[in-house]
Amino acid sequence: MLRRSLLLVLLAACAPAAPPPAAAPPAQAHDHAAHDHTGAAPEQLGSVAFPVSCSAEAQQRFGRAVAMLHSFWFEEAEKAFSGVAEVDPKCAMAHWGRALTLMGNLFAGPPPEANLKAALAAAERAEALAGSASARERGYIAGALALTRDQERLSHAERMQRHEAALRALRETAPDDMEATIFYARAVIGNAPPSDLTFARQKEAAAILQPLFREHPNHPGLAHYLIHGFDSPQLAEYGLEAARAYAEIAPSAPHALHMPSHIFTRLGYWDESIETNRRSANAEPVPDAAVHPLDYMVYAYLQQGRDRAAGEVVERVVQLPDRFYGGVIGYNFVAMPARFTLERGRWEEASRLTMPTGAAPFVTAVAHFARAIGAARSGQPALAREEVAALAALENTLEEQKNSYWTTIVGAQRLAATAWLARAEGRDEEALRVARAAAELEETIEKHPVTPGPLLPARELLGDLLLELNRPAEARQAYEKSLEREPNRARSLFGAARAAELAGDLESARTRYAELAQLMAPSDGDRAELRVAREFLARR
Missing domain, CATH: 1.10.3450 (Hyaluronidase domain-like)
Structure with missing residues (x-):
């Protein structure tokens, strides 16, 4: 209850003056779970309702494609939106979907140049077909054009600002369209300055998304973007609900299986990070080429001293x-x-x-x-x-x-x-x-x-240096501060314990050594710091 109360206070402090739009879009939510009889697991992508003025078959396919887009399953989303265009060549929104898909992960920066050009072509094709589209759909297309036009003149960051402004306008003119609200919040997070350590924009987006997630707990975009919004040490605890839900909302999408580890990493939940990244990598066509989840997995293994397991991943990984x-x-x-x-x-x-x-x-x-x-x-x-x-x-x-x-x-x-x-x-x-x-x-x-x-971490390296120079009290401060940003890191825990021991604070040393010993209980390597911790604990 305390954590939920704190979350409500956090969100209320950053909530927009106007209430969020009504949660339910006009069409009934559609659960994208396609059953087959081949023995393969049924497709699970979560529930997305996104009505468009296209044919009935195109509408049925469109919701599935948007669900894939929300989970950054770009390869399959591109195929799905192309399929929408095939069954209804006049469906402007099929090309809107292709444009946003080709732009890729907006939180990671601009896509490759070939995708930028293809995204612009798709957005302009959507514009050319927009004569029969609704005013709401034309608002979405305007958002795609704002993101993809003027590539030579404007930077990606500048076009992202235009994209957000266009989606804000869409949200204002279509307040009952939940998808417009979700895509707007996504842009807000994407435009959050990395230097703003108050995380004002992330909190703004969370204030929009969190009430909708409570009403629509099976929506992949709501869970996904909340994780991104809370992906910082100060906010990570508030993202646990979305993190623990997302992999079960859309387990067919590899990225949905990986994303919970962004929160688990911020909190030092290494077992959970390893498991969800293993599932993510195994869901990819070539698991050993899933370098993003595998890097998160290696990081988690190393914190637990599971060096043999980490080494096996490093040895087999390939880059495609x-x-x-x-x-x-x-x-x-x-x-x-x-x-x-x-x-x-x-x-x-x-x-x-x-x-x-x-x-x-x-x-x-x-x-x-x-x-x-x-x-x-x-x-x-x-x-x-x-x-x-x-x-x-x-x-x-x-x-x-x-x-x-x-x-x-x-x-x-x-x-x-x-x-x-x-x-x-x-x-x-x-x-x-x-x-x-x-x-x-x-x-x-x-x-x-x-x-x-x-x-x-640079602060951890400062601690190492101070420890070498026999300044344990200052070293301990550096390690403890490093742990605030990177909790449950093995090297910082050991450094804090060793510094406390050398400074004569044996009780604090015992506490930190015990934490390290527990963290590295599954160790399969031969870490000197674990031996030191166990020897210290055995003496006292």
Whole structure:
């Protein structure tokens, strides 16, 4: 009851002045569960009602296609919307659906260029057929055009702002259309600045979506976008209801099976994250190519010390081209082996990580950061210096591209690596100054949804440095602050315990060591920190 009361207070504080539109759209909700007799599981996508002025058969297919779109099952959604156009060539909204599908995951950034052009063509085809569409449908098409037109003149962020404005206008003119409200809230979350750590826009969207979710608990979009809205350490607890529901609402959609782990990761619920990401990967045509859920799974395994299980995933994962995400998920493919070395403190191994080829700058930075930290912490300052220089060049490239988010992330990585290079060269005070700057910079923005978390949090690395320099009280503060953003992280728990022990606070050390021992109870590796924790607990 307390958690629900807090949620109501949170949402009320950010609720819009006008009440949300009526929850039920004009048509009866349709449950997309198609049964067959082949032994395959029935298709389950949740319930979506989206009336359109198309043929009866097109209408039946359209709701299923929108359900797929809400769950980011883009490959199948594109086929489904194309099928709508085949049975009713005059159905403008079929092409609206294709346009939004081709734009992909709006929370992750723009899609590949080929999809951008195809999305514009689909939106303009919808506009050409809109003469027989309703005014409401023309409002949806205007939203798609706002998102896809002027690609040479306007950035993705600027077009997203236009998209939100168009959907706001649609919502105002069609207040009883629940789908208009849902797509508007999705745009609000997509436009939330990563530097706004009050999460005002996410709260605004949640205030719209949460009452609708209570009335329509089987709607895939409501559950999905609530998870995105609450995907931050401060708000994650409020997303648990949606997270625990979503995988059962639309288990046929691989992304719906993955999304709960965004909340589980924020809360340090590693068993739940592993299980839902395993289901997600297994639902993909090529499970070993499901690099996004597998990266989240590897991250969770490593927190539990299940190094053998994590290593098996890293060994078998493959990277295949992705039409809808392009190079973004290249991040996950490169991050997995980097995490596998860094989380286990295998510094020399990290310094030898293979560099990706043809990757985006922020993806290439993953490997350079891991190599820089590994080299600096394994007695290879010359190599570390080269890697820091490479990070600086990538940071400049991102700044020239006006990619402020990844410029900040790579800048923090460069500073953290520079700090450990300074430590390797005996410049300890400089190392501390730069390490603090890295932590402060990294904490000015929220993480990108592509990643479960930083490779190694800059604040945690500051704690490592302070511990090495025999400043345990300050180290403990750094680790504890890191745990506020990244709860139940094994390295930060160990650091906090060890720092408390060295500072003479044995009771706090016992508490943190006990938490670490419980966290790593399923460990299948040979982590030194687990041995230290067990030895400490056995002595007292």
